[in-house]
Amino acid sequence: MAEVLDKFEVINDILVIKWEGGEESYVSLKALRDGCPCAECSGETDALGNLYMGHGRPKSAAGYTIARAKPVGYYALQFTWGDGHDAGIYRFELLKDLADSAD
Numbered sequence: 001m002a003e004v005l006d007k008f009e010v011i012n013d014i015l016v017i018k019w020e021g022g023e024e025s026y027v028s029l030k031a032l033r034d035g036c037p038c039a040e041c042s043g044e045t046d047a048l049g050n051l052y053m054g055h056g057r058p059k060s061a062a063g064y065t066i067a068r069a070k071p072v073g074y075y076a077l078q079f080t081w082g083d084g085h086d087a088g089i090y091r092f093e094l095l096k097d098l099a100d101s102a103d
């Protein structure tokens, strides 16, 4: 499923993504940060496919604010968080998953 991102903005603590075609996704910044796909946050997969999660590590409040967001090619967004963390590349599919899994 190829999504094309039209535009995005952060409103309070929600990332609002508008897809080409008019559909919108909403992801809370907490879900976004906790869903960071970088190796440091998402854990490593061992040879048997077991995933060791790095989630649950305490983050400062600044860690749940976005300092900067920029598109990566035509497939992902990269966020710089308030605590300086910027290793996560959020593919559009991941952003949709995070939005869909939100309450």
Ligand SMILES: [Zn+2]
Binding pocket: 036, 037, 038, 039, 040, 041, 042, 085, 087, 088
């Ligand atoms: Zn991360």
